[in-house]
Amino acid sequence: MIRDVKSETMPRADLEELQLKRLQAVVERVYYLVPFYRRRMDELGVKPENIRSLADLKRLPFTTKQDLRDHYPFGMFATPMDQIVRIHASSGTTGKSTPVAYTQRDLDTWAELMARTLAAGGVHRGDIVHVAYGYGLFTGGLGAHYGAERLGAAVIPVSGGQTRRQITIIQDFGATALCCTPSFALHLAEVGREMGVDFKNTRLRVGIFGAEPWSEPMRQEIESRLSLDALDIYGLSEILGPGVAIECLEAKKGLHFNEDHFLPEIVDPATLEPAPPGEVGELIITTLTKEALPLLRYRTRDITSLDTAPCKCGRTLGRIHRLMGRSDDMLIIRGVNVFPSQIETILVETPGVAPHYQLIVDRQGVLDTLEVQVEVDEAGFSDEVKKLESLAKGIERQIKDYLSVSVKVRLVEPRSIPRSEGKAQRVIDRRKI
């Protein structure tokens, strides 16, 4: 179902005209309101009036996560705090989060785009939406929440955890739509099986799954175990939260990008030059309508391709291919963003272990596991088992406190972690999604 027929099925020429108008407006806003963009554009010799066509987009500066970090906490905001009504945060690479902000209009846009998302999955007024994404600083829970409410559906704000209880609620309250990470969906299926629940007997019809990459085979698995249609959703808090792109029920082939609000580009991650149409590269996003935190040419580090050919659902919004990986080293463990450098910081500051480590990522059943192997050093070596165990447990606790992810720490002998000439191979990812 298409919620906003006008915007979602606009002829490409009209869409591009709208994008250009909005691009010109946002470039002018950030040039005058955000010192960072003023500086960058002046360095490049670009003025707002130089943006005359979409081709001029590539004259504008890129924005990276590091830029956001350098202006921590609120240096990139374009509006004063009295216009900001929400602050969320996503993980930062050095243990500090990246705060993002929203004006009331931003929240309305977000809710509207999430309503579009749910509508694309066939959700409508009268439906019951079970939101199992985490509520809090993470944008997933509240994003799905307000989208469902905006659509007129009944929201159950379950958040994460207490799997058995969630299954009982799904059965008893008759949820028709499910929003959570794909790995949690599989986890629900497994626990449900233990409880003797057949999801065919629930009222679930569709699931909107995201916050981590997942494959076609995994989709089939989820659809068969939970007896629903499983759709992929894409988003990132720096740009909006969930709701930047959504798969349609009719085709299930690529995620429609909300191009009237976000202008996508695909570039070669090495040269940063535009990739030929349809080719795979790094996704770059310019926000066209955001007020509190507008971003120009944000480097998402996500690798994908863009297809603007018409879709059988009738939407003219281009589709990005399901996400195939990242051009940086960020990991997503059970829906949580983890940068190896964050773990490195903790290890470097822990006496008793050397700064030589490796992260082994795997999947036990359906949930991701992360094992941190770190070399013991002589200073910390104790001949008592309990002291070494408490060293390992102490590191696990610190990682849990700072990164909100539970890992297993395994102490290994010095020199057992392979050294390398260039960039150390810190991560071994054994997951096959």
Place this chain on the structure above:
Amino acid sequence: MKVEQISVFLENKAGRLAEVTRVLGEAGVNIRALSLADTTDFGILRLIVDKYDHAREVLKGKGFTVGKTEVVAVEVPDHPGGLASVLQILAKAGINVEYMYAFVQHSGKNAVIIFRFDNLDDAIKILQQEGIYIYKGEEVYRL
């Protein structure tokens, strides 16, 4: 009264223990007593050797993580109840035993047990007061 014990960190991988003993063997070091504490992930090998400094150097040279701990070698009468009486003395004095293991001994009517206490000096005092014989370091290395 204190005996130097070498402790070695070992990953739970086949061959690590064999490697340690091979290295010591090639260096002409004689192992007097040993104990291996294990967990799922790693083991700690505790050794009393005849040439402490040489052993330590050789093991470190091969990249092992080596620690030194002071322990006590206690003479325990070699008959039923012998060990119990020693442990009784320690319990009454509130002295905590971190770990213990028996010594390879091929002569005499006495067993030699290695003890690690968190308070070594107190333990030595209490035991000696009760007439228990504590071996000197040099004696132990030569046993």
